[in-house]
Amino acid sequence: MSSILGIIPARYASSRFPGKPLVNILGKSMIQRVYEQAKKSERLTDVVVATDDERIYNHIISFGGKAVYTKAEHPSGTDRCYEALLNTKLSFDYVINIQGDEPFIDPTQIDLLCDVCDSKTELATLMIPVDSYEVLFDIGEVKITLNTNMEALYFSRMVIPYIKGKPKEEWHKCHNYYRHVGMYAYRSDVLKNITKLQPSALENAESLEQLRWLENGFKVKCVVTTFDSHCVDTPEDIDKVIRLMKIQ
Numbered sequence: 001m002s003s004i005l006g007i008i009p010a011r012y013a014s015s016r017f018p019g020k021p022l023v024n025i026l027g028k029s030m031i032q033r034v035y036e037q038a039k040k041s042e043r044l045t046d047v048v049v050a051t052d053d054e055r056i057y058n059h060i061i062s063f064g065g066k067a068v069y070t071k072a073e074h075p076s077g078t079d080r081c082y083e084a085l086l087n088t089k090l091s092f093d094y095v096i097n098i099q100g101d102e103p104f105i106d107p108t109q110i111d112l113l114c115d116v117c118d119s120k121t122e123l124a125t126l127m128i129p130v131d132s133y134e135v136l137f138d139i140g141e142v143k144i145t146l147n148t149n150m151e152a153l154y155f156s157r158m159v160i161p162y163i164k165g166k167p168k169e170e171w172h173k174c175h176n177y178y179r180h181v182g183m184y185a186y187r188s189d190v191l192k193n194i195t196k197l198q199p200s201a202l203e204n205a206e207s208l209e210q211l212r213w214l215e216n217g218f219k220v221k222c223v224v225t226t227f228d229s230h231c232v233d234t235p236e237d238i239d240k241v242i243r244l245m246k247i248q
Contacts, residue, residue, distance in 0.1 A: 002093040002117045004185075006044040006110065007084050008034055009070075009077040010100040012053035016234050021056050021100055023232075026242060030232060031056065033103035035065050040107035043114030045092060049100070050084035076209050078184070082195045085188065093117065095191055097184040102229045103241060112223050113185045122190045123213060124221040125152075126181035128228060135179060136172045142180040142208060144222055152220040155180060155208050181225060184210075190218065 010021040010031050017023075021031035028036075031049060038047045049060045052072040060067035068087040074080040081097050094117040096110060109126060116124050127144050130136045136143070139157040147153050154160060163171045171177070186194070194213055202211040210220060230241055 002114075002119065003045045003091070004043060004094045004096060004114050004117055005085065005088065005090075005092040006038045006041065006047040006096045006098050007081045008038060008047070008049045008098045008100045009080045009084075010049050010051045010053075010056050011072070012051070012056055013072070017232070019055075020232065021051075022059060023235075023238060025103055025238065029059060030103050031060065031100055032063055032065070034098065034100050034105055035060065037103070037105045037107055038098050038110060041110040041114070042107070043111045044096065046090075047098075048084060048088060050080050050087075078186070078191070078209060079195050081186070082191050085191065092188055093119065095186045095188060097186070099182055099231065101232045103232065104229045106227045106229065109181070109183065109225050109227055109229070112225055113183060116221050116223055117185055117187070119187075121185070121221045122187050122219050123194075123210075124185040124223060125210070126183050126225045127178035127222050128181055128225055130172050130177040130179050133169045133172055136177055137168065144178045144180055146178070146222060150222050152210070152214060152222055154214065155206070155210050157206055157208075178222070178224070181229070194218065 014020050022029050049067040050070045051057050052070055057067045068084050070080050070083045077097055081095055085095055113124050135141055142155050144152050145154045145160045163174050166174050197212050197216055200212040200215040202215055
Protein backbone atom coordinates (compact mmCIF):
# COMPACT_ATOMS: atom_id res chain seq x y z
CA MET A 1 0.00 0.00 0.00
CA SER A 2 1.30 3.46 -0.94
CA SER A 3 2.35 5.96 1.69
CA ILE A 4 0.38 9.16 1.10
CA LEU A 5 0.87 12.63 2.56
CA GLY A 6 -2.07 15.02 2.69
CA ILE A 7 -0.90 18.63 2.28
CA ILE A 8 -3.19 21.60 2.93
CA PRO A 9 -1.74 24.81 1.40
CA ALA A 10 -2.75 27.83 3.51
CA ARG A 11 -1.68 31.40 2.74
CA TYR A 12 -2.60 34.41 4.87
CA ALA A 13 -2.50 36.91 2.02
CA SER A 14 -5.56 36.98 -0.23
CA SER A 15 -6.85 39.76 -2.43
CA ARG A 16 -10.49 38.89 -1.74
CA PHE A 17 -10.22 37.55 1.82
CA PRO A 18 -7.01 38.27 3.80
CA GLY A 19 -6.53 35.91 6.73
CA LYS A 20 -9.09 33.46 5.37
CA PRO A 21 -7.57 30.30 6.92
CA LEU A 22 -8.00 31.77 10.42
CA VAL A 23 -11.61 32.91 10.07
CA ASN A 24 -13.82 31.57 12.86
CA ILE A 25 -16.59 29.19 11.82
CA LEU A 26 -18.75 28.22 14.80
CA GLY A 27 -15.89 28.16 17.28
CA LYS A 28 -13.10 26.75 15.11
CA SER A 29 -10.91 28.26 12.44
CA MET A 30 -11.53 27.20 8.87
CA ILE A 31 -8.06 25.67 8.57
CA GLN A 32 -8.62 23.61 11.74
CA ARG A 33 -11.88 22.28 10.34
CA VAL A 34 -10.18 21.28 7.08
CA TYR A 35 -7.29 19.68 8.97
CA GLU A 36 -9.59 17.69 11.25
CA GLN A 37 -11.66 16.45 8.30
CA ALA A 38 -8.49 15.38 6.46
CA LYS A 39 -7.29 13.49 9.53
CA LYS A 40 -10.46 11.37 9.34
CA SER A 41 -9.23 9.89 6.06
CA GLU A 42 -8.55 6.17 6.37
CA ARG A 43 -5.89 6.17 3.68
CA LEU A 44 -3.64 9.15 4.38
CA THR A 45 -0.38 8.31 6.12
CA ASP A 46 -0.10 11.83 7.54
CA VAL A 47 -1.48 15.36 7.16
CA VAL A 48 0.42 18.67 7.22
CA VAL A 49 -0.45 22.31 6.59
CA ALA A 50 1.91 24.22 4.26
CA THR A 51 2.00 27.93 5.06
CA ASP A 52 4.12 31.03 4.58
CA ASP A 53 2.68 32.79 7.63
CA GLU A 54 3.75 32.59 11.28
CA ARG A 55 0.20 33.22 12.55
CA ILE A 56 -1.17 30.23 10.65
CA TYR A 57 1.80 28.05 11.60
CA ASN A 58 1.45 28.83 15.31
CA HIS A 59 -2.30 28.30 15.19
CA ILE A 60 -1.88 24.83 13.67
CA ILE A 61 0.64 23.85 16.31
CA SER A 62 -1.63 25.22 19.07
CA PHE A 63 -4.36 22.66 18.41
CA GLY A 64 -1.92 19.79 17.94
CA GLY A 65 -1.67 19.84 14.17
CA LYS A 66 1.42 19.57 11.96
CA ALA A 67 2.69 22.44 9.82
CA VAL A 68 5.70 23.33 7.69
CA TYR A 69 6.85 26.70 6.41
CA THR A 70 7.00 27.37 2.69
CA LYS A 71 8.05 30.51 0.87
CA ALA A 72 5.44 33.11 -0.03
CA GLU A 73 6.01 33.53 -3.75
CA HIS A 74 4.92 30.15 -5.11
CA PRO A 75 2.99 30.48 -8.39
CA SER A 76 0.63 27.63 -7.51
CA GLY A 77 -0.52 25.25 -4.80
CA THR A 78 1.32 22.48 -6.64
CA ASP A 79 4.65 24.25 -6.17
CA ARG A 80 3.85 24.88 -2.51
CA CYS A 81 3.04 21.19 -2.07
CA TYR A 82 6.40 20.15 -3.48
CA GLU A 83 8.34 22.46 -1.17
CA ALA A 84 6.23 21.23 1.76
CA LEU A 85 7.03 17.62 0.84
CA LEU A 86 10.74 18.43 0.83
CA ASN A 87 10.48 20.30 4.13
CA THR A 88 8.93 17.34 5.93
CA LYS A 89 12.28 15.56 5.44
CA LEU A 90 10.27 12.35 4.96
CA SER A 91 9.56 10.08 1.99
CA PHE A 92 6.04 9.46 0.64
CA ASP A 93 4.91 7.70 -2.51
CA TYR A 94 2.12 10.21 -3.18
CA VAL A 95 0.96 13.65 -2.14
CA ILE A 96 -2.69 14.77 -2.00
CA ASN A 97 -3.25 18.52 -2.41
CA ILE A 98 -6.24 19.33 -0.18
CA GLN A 99 -7.97 22.70 -0.56
CA GLY A 100 -7.67 24.76 2.61
CA ASP A 101 -10.90 26.71 2.06
CA GLU A 102 -13.39 23.83 2.08
CA PRO A 103 -14.38 23.25 5.72
CA PHE A 104 -17.00 20.73 4.55
CA ILE A 105 -14.50 18.47 2.82
CA ASP A 106 -15.58 14.84 3.06
CA PRO A 107 -12.82 12.38 4.09
CA THR A 108 -14.26 9.80 1.70
CA GLN A 109 -13.37 12.13 -1.19
CA ILE A 110 -9.75 11.99 -0.09
CA ASP A 111 -9.93 8.20 0.16
CA LEU A 112 -11.35 7.99 -3.37
CA LEU A 113 -8.20 9.64 -4.69
CA CYS A 114 -5.99 7.52 -2.47
CA ASP A 115 -7.59 4.40 -3.92
CA VAL A 116 -6.06 5.09 -7.36
CA CYS A 117 -2.59 5.85 -5.97
CA ASP A 118 -1.30 2.45 -7.09
CA SER A 119 2.23 3.40 -8.25
CA LYS A 120 1.08 3.40 -11.90
CA THR A 121 -1.05 6.54 -11.55
CA GLU A 122 0.98 9.69 -12.25
CA LEU A 123 -1.63 12.27 -11.32
CA ALA A 124 -5.27 12.07 -10.28
CA THR A 125 -8.17 14.37 -9.53
CA LEU A 126 -11.88 14.32 -8.73
CA MET A 127 -14.90 15.15 -10.85
CA ILE A 128 -18.65 15.31 -10.35
CA PRO A 129 -21.43 14.66 -12.91
CA VAL A 130 -23.07 17.70 -14.50
CA ASP A 131 -26.85 17.56 -14.29
CA SER A 132 -27.97 20.98 -15.50
CA TYR A 133 -27.65 23.37 -18.41
CA GLU A 134 -26.67 26.21 -16.05
CA VAL A 135 -23.66 24.36 -14.63
CA LEU A 136 -22.57 22.99 -17.99
CA PHE A 137 -22.38 26.45 -19.58
CA ASP A 138 -20.94 28.24 -16.53
CA ILE A 139 -17.40 29.26 -17.56
CA GLY A 140 -16.47 29.33 -13.89
CA GLU A 141 -16.94 25.56 -13.81
CA VAL A 142 -14.12 23.57 -15.40
CA LYS A 143 -15.30 20.60 -17.46
CA ILE A 144 -13.30 17.44 -18.14
CA THR A 145 -13.20 15.45 -21.39
CA LEU A 146 -12.17 11.82 -20.82
CA ASN A 147 -10.69 8.85 -22.65
CA THR A 148 -11.88 5.26 -22.14
CA ASN A 149 -9.41 4.78 -19.26
CA MET A 150 -11.01 7.62 -17.26
CA GLU A 151 -7.99 9.82 -17.95
CA ALA A 152 -8.33 13.47 -18.86
CA LEU A 153 -8.05 14.34 -22.52
CA TYR A 154 -8.69 18.01 -21.80
CA PHE A 155 -9.89 20.46 -19.15
CA SER A 156 -11.87 23.46 -20.37
CA ARG A 157 -14.16 26.25 -19.28
CA MET A 158 -16.04 25.62 -22.53
CA VAL A 159 -18.30 22.65 -23.21
CA ILE A 160 -16.58 19.72 -24.92
CA PRO A 161 -17.88 17.80 -26.84
CA TYR A 162 -20.29 19.82 -28.95
CA ILE A 163 -23.55 17.92 -29.42
CA LYS A 164 -24.56 18.23 -33.05
CA GLY A 165 -28.25 18.50 -33.85
CA LYS A 166 -29.43 19.05 -30.28
CA PRO A 167 -30.38 22.31 -28.53
CA LYS A 168 -27.81 23.37 -25.93
CA GLU A 169 -30.42 23.17 -23.18
CA GLU A 170 -30.50 19.38 -23.69
CA TRP A 171 -26.79 18.66 -24.04
CA HIS A 172 -26.38 17.55 -20.41
CA LYS A 173 -28.97 14.84 -21.13
CA CYS A 174 -27.16 13.59 -24.25
CA HIS A 175 -23.66 12.99 -22.90
CA ASN A 176 -21.98 12.20 -19.58
CA TYR A 177 -20.40 15.55 -18.77
CA TYR A 178 -18.27 16.09 -15.66
CA ARG A 179 -17.00 19.16 -13.87
CA HIS A 180 -13.71 19.33 -12.04
CA VAL A 181 -13.39 19.15 -8.24
CA GLY A 182 -10.10 20.76 -7.29
CA MET A 183 -8.25 18.12 -5.32
CA TYR A 184 -5.12 16.51 -6.77
CA ALA A 185 -3.01 13.44 -6.14
CA TYR A 186 0.59 13.52 -7.35
CA ARG A 187 3.04 10.66 -7.45
CA SER A 188 6.05 12.16 -5.68
CA ASP A 189 8.48 11.79 -8.58
CA VAL A 190 5.90 13.31 -10.95
CA LEU A 191 5.29 16.20 -8.54
CA LYS A 192 9.00 16.98 -8.69
CA ASN A 193 8.98 16.89 -12.49
CA ILE A 194 5.88 19.02 -13.09
CA THR A 195 7.20 21.83 -10.88
CA LYS A 196 10.05 22.20 -13.37
CA LEU A 197 7.72 22.73 -16.34
CA GLN A 198 7.29 26.15 -17.90
CA PRO A 199 3.79 27.63 -18.31
CA SER A 200 2.21 26.33 -21.51
CA ALA A 201 0.09 27.84 -24.27
CA LEU A 202 -3.11 26.00 -23.32
CA GLU A 203 -2.59 26.77 -19.65
CA ASN A 204 -2.25 30.48 -20.42
CA ALA A 205 -5.30 30.43 -22.67
CA GLU A 206 -7.67 28.82 -20.15
CA SER A 207 -5.82 29.80 -16.94
CA LEU A 208 -5.74 26.15 -15.89
CA GLU A 209 -2.48 24.78 -14.51
CA GLN A 210 -3.38 21.14 -15.21
CA LEU A 211 -3.26 21.78 -18.97
CA ARG A 212 0.48 22.26 -18.61
CA TRP A 213 0.74 18.67 -17.43
CA LEU A 214 -1.35 17.32 -20.31
CA GLU A 215 0.62 19.31 -22.88
CA ASN A 216 3.79 17.73 -21.55
CA GLY A 217 2.47 14.18 -21.82
CA PHE A 218 1.49 13.41 -18.23
CA LYS A 219 -1.67 11.38 -17.56
CA VAL A 220 -4.35 12.56 -15.13
CA LYS A 221 -6.64 9.86 -13.75
CA CYS A 222 -10.15 11.13 -13.00
CA VAL A 223 -12.32 9.73 -10.22
CA VAL A 224 -16.06 10.31 -9.88
CA THR A 225 -17.46 11.72 -6.64
CA THR A 226 -21.06 12.65 -5.89
CA PHE A 227 -20.20 14.82 -2.88
CA ASP A 228 -20.30 18.53 -3.63
CA SER A 229 -18.17 20.42 -1.10
CA HIS A 230 -18.50 24.15 -0.46
CA CYS A 231 -15.64 26.58 -1.00
CA VAL A 232 -15.14 29.82 0.94
CA ASP A 233 -13.84 32.50 -1.43
CA THR A 234 -15.18 35.69 0.17
CA PRO A 235 -16.39 36.84 3.61
CA GLU A 236 -19.94 36.57 2.30
CA ASP A 237 -19.49 32.82 1.83
CA ILE A 238 -19.07 32.32 5.58
CA ASP A 239 -22.77 32.80 6.34
CA LYS A 240 -23.68 30.33 3.60
CA VAL A 241 -21.28 27.74 4.99
CA ILE A 242 -22.59 28.19 8.53
CA ARG A 243 -26.17 27.71 7.34
CA LEU A 244 -25.17 24.49 5.58
CA MET A 245 -23.29 23.24 8.65
CA LYS A 246 -26.34 23.81 10.84
CA ILE A 247 -28.52 21.88 8.39
CA GLN A 248 -26.26 18.83 8.42
